[in-house]
Amino acid sequence: MVPITDPLSFAEVLRRHRHAARLTLEQLAEASGVSARSLSNMERGRSRGPQQRTVTAIADALALDEIVRKQFVGLARDGRLRDHWTRPTGLCALPRSVGDFTGRSAELAWTNDLVHAGASPGAAGVGLITGPAGLGKTTFAVRAAHTLRPDFPDGVFFLDLFGMSSQPVGGGEALALLLRALGVADHEIPNDVPDRASLYRSLLEGKRVLVVLDNAASEEQIRPLLPSGGHGRVLITSRRLLAGLEGVRRLSLGPLPVAEATELLTGIVGDRSESDGEPALTQLAQLCGGLPLALRIIGNRLVSRPGWSAAELAARLANEERRLEQLSAGDLKIANAFGMSYEQLAASARQVFRRLALVPGRDFDAALAAVAGGISAEDAWDALDELVDLGLLQDGASGRYRFHDLVRLFARDRLQAEDTAAERDALIETVTSWLLRMATTAGRWFEPAYGRPDRPDADLADLSSPEQADRWLRVNVDNWLGALRHAASGGLHSAVLDCAESMYWFSDRWMHAPYWQEVFTLGAEAAAALGDPARQATQMNLLAWVHLVPRDDPETTLRYTARAIDLATRSGATTQIASAHHHAGGALRRLRRLDEAIAAETQAAQIHKANGDMDRYCHSLASLGTCLLDAGDHTKALEQYLDVLTLLNDDRSGITPSVAAFNRPIVLARVGECLGLLGHRAEAITKLTEAIGLMEQAKLPVPQARSLKTLAALLADEGRTGESRDAYARAAEVYEAIGDAEASSRCRELAAASSQPPRAG
Amino acid sequence: MTTIENVVLVHGAFVDGSGWQGVYDELARDGFRVRVVQNPTVSLAGDVAATRHVLDALDGPAVLVGHSYGGAVISEAGTHANVAALVYVAAFAPDKGESVGTLIADPPPGAPVPPILPPRDGFLHLDRDRFHGAFAADLPAQLAAFMADAQVPWGVDALAGAVTEPAWRHRPSWYLVATEDRMIPPPAQRAMAERAGSFVVEAIGSHAVHVSQPAAVAELIRQAAA
Numbered sequence: 001m002v003p004i005t006d007p008l009s010f011a012e013v014l015r016r017h018r019h020a021a022r023l024t025l026e027q028l029a030e031a032s033g034v035s036a037r038s039l040s041n042m043e044r045g046r047s048r049g050p051q052q053r054t055v056t057a058i059a060d061a062l063a064l065d066e067i068v069r070k071q072f073v074g075l076a077r078d079g080r081l082r083d084h085w086t087r088p089t090g091l092c093a094l095p096r097s098v099g100d101f102t103g104r105s106a107e108l109a110w111t112n113d114l115v116h117a118g119a120s121p122g123a124a125g126v127g128l129i130t131g132p133a134g135l136g137k138t139t140f141a142v143r144a145a146h147t148l149r150p151d152f153p154d155g156v157f158f159l160d161l162f163g164m165s166s167q168p169v170g171g172g173e174a175l176a177l178l179l180r181a182l183g184v185a186d187h188e189i190p191n192d193v194p195d196r197a198s199l200y201r202s203l204l205e206g207k208r209v210l211v212v213l214d215n216a217a218s219e220e221q222i223r224p225l226l227p228s229g230g231h232g233r234v235l236i237t238s239r240r241l242l243a244g245l246e247g248v249r250r251l252s253l254g255p256l257p258v259a260e261a262t263e264l265l266t267g268i269v270g271d272r273s274e275s276d277g278e279p280a281l282t283q284l285a286q287l288c289g290g291l292p293l294a295l296r297i298i299g300n301r302l303v304s305r306p307g308w309s310a311a312e313l314a315a316r317l318a319n320e321e322r323r324l325e326q327l328s329a330g331d332l333k334i335a336n337a338f339g340m341s342y343e344q345l346a347a348s349a350r351q352v353f354r355r356l357a358l359v360p361g362r363d364f365d366a367a368l369a370a371v372a373g374g375i376s377a378e379d380a381w382d383a384l385d386e387l388v389d390l391g392l393l394q395d396g397a398s399g400r401y402r403f404h405d406l407v408r409l410f411a412r413d414r415l416q417a418e419d420t421a422a423e424r425d426a427l428i429e430t431v432t433s434w435l436l437r438m439a440t441t442a443g444r445w446f447e448p449a450y451g452r453p454d455r456p457d458a459d460l461a462d463l464s465s466p467e468q469a470d471r472w473l474r475v476n477v478d479n480w481l482g483a484l485r486h487a488a489s490g491g492l493h494s495a496v497l498d499c500a501e502s503m504y505w506f507s508d509r510w511m512h513a514p515y516w517q518e519v520f521t522l523g524a525e526a527a528a529a530l531g532d533p534a535r536q537a538t539q540m541n542l543l544a545w546v547h548l549v550p551r552d553d554p555e556t557t558l559r560y561t562a563r564a565i566d567l568a569t570r571s572g573a574t575t576q577i578a579s580a581h582h583h584a585g586g587a588l589r590r591l592r593r594l595d596e597a598i599a600a601e602t603q604a605a606q607i608h609k610a611n612g613d614m615d616r617y618c619h620s621l622a623s624l625g626t627c628l629l630d631a632g633d634h635t636k637a638l639e640q641y642l643d644v645l646t647l648l649n650d651d652r653s654g655i656t657p658s659v660a661a662f663n664r665p666i667v668l669a670r671v672g673e674c675l676g677l678l679g680h681r682a683e684a685i686t687k688l689t690e691a692i693g694l695m696e697q698a699k700l701p702v703p704q705a706r707s708l709k710t711l712a713a714l715l716a717d718e719g720r721t722g723e724s725r726d727a728y729a730r731a732a733e734v735y736e737a738i739g740d741a742e743a744s745s746r747c748r749e750l751a752a753a754s755s756q757p758p759r760a761g
Numbered sequence: 762m763t764t765i766e767n768v769v770l771v772h773g774a775f776v777d778g779s780g781w782q783g784v785y786d787e788l789a790r791d792g793f794r795v796r797v798v799q800n801p802t803v804s805l806a807g808d809v810a811a812t813r814h815v816l817d818a819l820d821g822p823a824v825l826v827g828h829s830y831g832g833a834v835i836s837e838a839g840t841h842a843n844v845a846a847l848v849y850v851a852a853f854a855p856d857k858g859e860s861v862g863t864l865i866a867d868p869p870p871g872a873p874v875p876p877i878l879p880p881r882d883g884f885l886h887l888d889r890d891r892f893h894g895a896f897a898a899d900l901p902a903q904l905a906a907f908m909a910d911a912q913v914p915w916g917v918d919a920l921a922g923a924v925t926e927p928a929w930r931h932r933p934s935w936y937l938v939a940t941e942d943r944m945i946p947p948p949a950q951r952a953m954a955e956r957a958g959s960f961v962v963e964a965i966g967s968h969a970v971h972v973s974q975p976a977a978v979a980e981l982i983r984q985a986a987a
Contacts, residue, residue: 252977
């Protein structure tokens, strides 16, 4: 996906244009109003993505013609995006601190005391920063965390809990994200929230780690995320006091004092502060109530529209305040500050801005903004650039944008006031339909029967590879899930069911995501509403899978398979009957009800065979082998696996070649395992060695690690100590690569326990 | 669950009830019925009587709020039947038999000494030239100068008045610690809050935190009323 030939960089193009115009850095600085130092940073590639207004000023000063100018502005935009790509993208990475952070020294001292206070009883090193919106709680917490970084050699993590959104991050999901950031592999994350919490606590206890939990919603959300003593420290921000939390020190964050507020504003407006004069800026700072969010928006407003002086803007703000003085002080000041920027937007940008309030998810990209705004993607880019310049939107990672909660409220308020109910409804319908069709198209990339869409709807964003489809589904999950919910509540059953069905294969790629139960439940309800028991049975089987595999809850699985069998029997959907038996077999095996499991898998295999569905038939036979192996019937298990292997090796069996290629090494390894258990060690070693080679080629590290471990044990039993040690060491490597640290260290210990020195070479 | 709709605000020494304006505005906007006690600060008994006078007239339960010396007043008056919760704002919370006088008798070494002048005719005054720095460092100089010149003399009997049955032993309490307080040292505030078992919030503010950060004070009162 990385282009092989890199096009000219923004830095290079800027330098060429400047030379062509025969300007020195100082002369260009003079003409553009952009400082020589900033220009020099850009030309040296140190600032690859300057803001839109800066780029426009430079383009004006260079008198670029329209086409060249467009390229120039586009390059800067690409640079901004690339900048985002190269930002720390580690899990739960702490965002950058703002460069012009101002004041708050007593607050920083408070957090410093907090993390260094000994773990006295009742004080577990947890601080809560509380206060109303727009005070800069997040900015402060990020700054504090950067300041404290040297004290936390094991890491500083940051997690936005989206406390003010309609879908705050759940405690269990938050734990999964943090555990992943702390180095726990997906498959090692426990299913239960209490188990996750205790693993998290034990990790936090032994590590010097600082966790910033931003924008917390409630006590229930936060409680499992708190440490229980030890070295770990937690900083929380919330608009609420979260009075139900104990052992937490609370700091009520206040507005910036006038002097610091003025200093912040002066910094934002930069060079023009001299002409505006301190009294006018002080007055503006006071009118913004010392709220950093309002100060930023007013400051950006001044910078982007040089025609207005600070004094004029202050006079207008003061007027507004008198007009609306019955509103609450803080909210009013902020709304007024937003209003000053909103009014200066072009009508089309205003429309995009307020309509973006209807996007269901937490953030969005230009394609979605174009749909919501009813404009072209090109125009959406320009509108988004302008909104970011004004501070009305924040640009996040990888070309995605988001609102501050208060700005979204303001946008929603404008939408309510300026668009009719019919317009709003139509807009919601458009956005919902687009998101569902995007998700369905993306999901079908992974369906064997679909893949790349032949003729995607013309209005959809282009997804040209499975990687892009995968990425779109992941980063937009709260958007398409929001659309799915909306469509379900609005009775758009067909679209809901199509979308849920399209996730059949994709859900397997992203099995640890917490969304699948909801997706397939909505799908099942839609199928029921449509009176289609066959399709409902499919959704029930997916729900059975959700509970069997990612959730490890076999009892619930069996309830779903029973419903699936009932629905599928009524509609004669034999494939679904077989799938339900197969899932039930898996659940029964987990419950150690092996006779029933064997019966269920046998039934599944028979139906698939009768249907001529050889891929699934083969799969059921392999599962049957696993049940027999578990039951201790190694002879029968071996027969079973050998039968499957014969089928897999038969070109005319009717099995899809890719399915056969995938399963062959796995089944071969199982044959080896059975032989080993039956005492045929030499033969077992041969089969396992062959299987491991095939797995290496096919890149199947999970079964490979298991097979290496089995092989190592067999080699040790044979007295081939050196080879055994090598196999354990290799198993440890593979386990480590798949993130199973525990198994890896176990294998390493076993390798070390071997008495002989390793072979030379 | 019934929430409390009445709030009664009790000011401390050297000031009068007008300092509560910001807190009053916040709470009144939310629909609370707010009463400000104009306690004379001549004697603890007189201030308790003034507070009970206001409490007697209420039609339901109230949050009783005290700032500074007002904390001693609410500790004594807060056993009134109409008091459901107590909020201390950078305030004294004396135990049985303690007075503000005994609480400030042994300041910890290194703690800033409030610039209280020797008593004159039974009343204490704050050194007006050091008022801004000691009492209200986070308020504009002009406002601090006005407060210094408008200060209410504090009766030595008020300082000496001992609490008989501390209300915080009978009512839930909330405490706002002002971290930059140079009248009552923040560690002393934290210790009193801990002794009373209060729910604690800290704010970066001077002793006059109820004037400089009315939103933080109001939020804690809302919490106590919830």
